Amino acid sequence: MPPEVPLAIDVRGLTKRYGPRVVVDDVALQVRAGRICGFLGPNGSGKTTTIRMLCGLLTPDGGAGTVLGLDVRRDALAIRRQVGYMTQKFGLYEDLSIRQNLTFIARLFALPDRGRAVDDALARLGLAERQHQLAGALSGGWKQRLALAACLIHQPRLLLLDEPTAGVDPKARRDFWDQIHQLAAQGITVLVSTHYMDEAERCHELVYIAYGRVLARGTEAEIVAAAGLTVFEVAGPLEAVRTDALKAAPGVQSVAAFGNAVHVAGRDGALIQQAVAPLAALPGITVRRASANLEDVFISLIGQAQDNFASAPGATKS
């Protein structure tokens, strides 16, 4: 990405406390215009809180920076007008039709030509034919599409999407991601939180947060490389494999099942090899070196974070 592309999000030191608990702790985020940045982390790690500070709905207790060139502390109202925020709950009126929901949002933004803005949003998301259906009667995938239409109606330059595909079927998720990539190609910046690894892989770049702190950032390849994990895949009749013993073995940071295999990962290659070597003697079991994937890395990072932060005063528990 050429450095002359402006930063749509450029914040540092972002911090939020609830009482004695620091739920977002010194977070820095930089996302260039037109990029799709995946925001990952376990439940309760501070993603929603960070997103709400970025769109001006929550005032940070610390930190500074800009969103779309506007001051994240001073210009909250102006930021809100240029940002599309999709919440986890979609925020639709179930007893209004698709069109009525969009008209309502267009009114909230006091858009000058409401009818046209609604028509454009309906057309863009393929909702025109269903415009008179009640939102409450739509399937999860169509609700999600309507929610995306609603957050695009004022033509925002930045989309903040908080777990937009939770509970949505694979076809609808694929359509959604195609749409997100089309929007990014038009120059719209997207910060999207997700728990799905296949969605993380569709992002241009990723930020991983746990206990309110950023633990990893970069492209998928950069994050995997930086983690420096050694991974062995143990496959075969896994009933014979004592995964609890594996988890407790020195140097093992994660043991995760993938279909008929488990991935055993850690940073110390020699220790990992030592842990898995005896398994190769079990009947039908094969042990081979594998490439680390994002999930291996994130499981390993959260394990380290638990050791480092979970017992710290004010730590958030997920």
Ligand SMILES: Nc1ncnc2c1ncn2[C@@H]1O[C@H](COP(=O)(O)OP(=O)(O)OP(=O)(O)O)[C@@H](O)[C@H]1O
């Ligand atoms: N208004 C509030 N008052 C007190 N604590 C809060 C408040 N809002 C959030 N928290 C706490 O802050 C922490 C971070 O919450 P947040 O919703 O930002 O996490 P998240 O990463 O979005 O989680 P999830 O993946 O489950 O959506 C959690 O421990 C949560 O309980």
